[in-house]
Amino acid sequence: MPFKAIGRTYRALRFIPVLGGGLLCCSMSFAEEKASENFHPTSGQACAGVIGDSDRLACYDSYFKPKQSQDNAPLNALTETVVQTNQAMPLSATTIEKSTEEASLKEKLTRSLRYIYSNDARQPLNTQNSLLDSRWELSEKSKLGTWNIRGYKPIYALPIFWTSNRNVYPSSPNPLNTVTERQDLNFTESKFQLSLKTKAWENIFGDNGDLWVGYTQSSRWQVYNAQNSRPFRETNYEPEASLIFRTNYNLVGLDGRLFGVTFNHQSNGRADPFSRSWNRVMLNFGFERDNFAIMIRPWYRIPENTRDDNNPDIENYMGRGDITAFYRVNDNDFSLMLRHSLRTGDASHGAVQFDWTFPIKGKLRGQIQYFSGYGESLIDYNHRANYVGVGVSLMDWF
Numbered sequence: 487m488p489f490k491a492i493g494r495t496y497r498a499l500r501f502i503p504v505l506g507g508g509l510l511c512c513s514m515s516f517a518e519e520k521a522s523e524n525f526h527p528t529s530g531q532a533c534a535g536v537i538g539d540s541d542r543l544a545c546y547d548s549y550f551k552p553k554q555s556q557d558n559a560p561l562n563a564l565t566e567t568v569v570q571t572n573q574a575m576p577l578s579a580t581t582i583e584k585s586t587e588e589a590s591l592k593e594k595l596t597r598s599l600r601y602i603y604s605n606d607a608r609q610p611l612n613t614q615n616s617l618l619d620s621r622w623e624l625s626e627k628s629k630l631g632t633w634n635i636r637g638y639k640p641i642y643a644l645p646i647f648w649t650s651n652r653n654v655y656p657s658s659p660n661p662l663n664t665v666t667e668r669q670d671l672n673f674t675e676s677k678f679q680l681s682l683k684t685k686a687w688e689n690i691f692g693d694n695g696d697l698w699v700g701y702t703q704s705s706r707w708q709v710y711n712a713q714n715s716r717p718f719r720e721t722n723y724e725p726e727a728s729l730i731f732r733t734n735y736n737l738v739g740l741d742g743r744l745f746g747v748t749f750n751h752q753s754n755g756r757a758d759p760f761s762r763s764w765n766r767v768m769l770n771f772g773f774e775r776d777n778f779a780i781m782i783r784p785w786y787r788i789p790e791n792t793r794d795d796n797n798p799d800i801e802n803y804m805g806r807g808d809i810t811a812f813y814r815v816n817d818n819d820f821s822l823m824l825r826h827s828l829r830t831g832d833a834s835h836g837a838v839q840f841d842w843t844f845p846i847k848g849k850l851r852g853q854i855q856y857f858s859g860y861g862e863s864l865i866d867y868n869h870r871a872n873y874v875g876v877g878v879s880l881m882d883w884f
């Protein structure tokens with residue numbers, strides 16, 4: 487063979503290892519890239535059966551690398567937040583420590599709030615025995631959706647409703663709302679109440695927070711006053727909207743089940759000088775234990791223009807909050823309402839109302855009601871009297 491041909495063959499053979507090494511590197515890189523795209527193992531053992539060292543290594547990488555990134559996600563997110571917040575400053579140990587403390591505080595606050603309303607707290611809600619759940623659909627198992635009509639306050643009819651002191655001259659500090667002509671009223675009349683509510687929006691905040699709208703109407707009817715054409719002496723209209731949250735905590739042996747915020751309007755729909763009305767923002771706290779429930783409602787009256795205020799001193803008589811307790815025993819239901827102005831001296835006024843409902847026959851239930859104090863109705867907000875009513879109960883609190 488000529489020497490020139492031998493030389494050319496030798497030079498070509500020298501580059502084979504270099505070319506082979508380059509091809510090997512490229513093929514490994516390509517296999518690694520391809521493996522990272524194609525391998526999605528659910529366990530490390532799944533990679534053991536992969537044929538080929540490079541493929542098996544890529545399989546292990548695809549399994550362990552995402553897990554490591556996931557484990558470091560909180561730290562990565564925290565570091566990224568610190569870097570973005572302090573772009574113009576070098577990252578220091580003090581900055582990271584401060585951010586970690588803030589994250590820890592947020593974590594503790596979240597856990598505390600979840601403890602208050604979560605069903606997983608130490609006093610889980612028993613939907614079979616919970617009085618508040620039966621009326622407010624607090625648990626997920628009790629949710630019935632929206633726009634279903636349900637009872638709200640007690641519904642009853644009292645054919646006999648007697649008072650010890652008739653309000654024949656309804657008055658108010660506003661001269662435009664003071665009656666100067668004596669009213670012809672009987673001591674005995676009838677009273678009935680209708681109260682309904684419906685859920686307008688369910689689970690507003692995750693699995694909690696329901697918006698309810700309610701309406702209550704109570705009337706006092708001078709049905710035995712034939713001489714005066716049996717008039718309706720007073721009817722009170724009370725629409726309201728409530729945002730109700732499920733809670734779960736224990737306070738002095740009672741389970742805190744409900745918290746709510748209510749906007750309430752109440753009026754009698756009459757012209758001056760008989761007109762009475764007011765608007766309130768209420769807080770609702772509901773507690774229960776077995777067959778006992780209690781609702782606590784402090785409220786704030788929304789101020790009105792002094793000239794247009796029909797009853798400027800109504801808070802000093804009908805109060806700034808009330809407490810209603812309910813107890814059931816042997817198919818008898820008892821409720822007690824307490825209300826007070828939370829003031830002393832001449833502004834110290836309040837009221838108490840007691841109701842007892844009992845079985846008569848089948849689903850027919852009787853009711854006895856006793857009221858003493860101020861504000862049995864809006865027209866009587868500053869009039870003190872005792873009332874006794876006897877009739878039938880169509881629906882109680884729970």
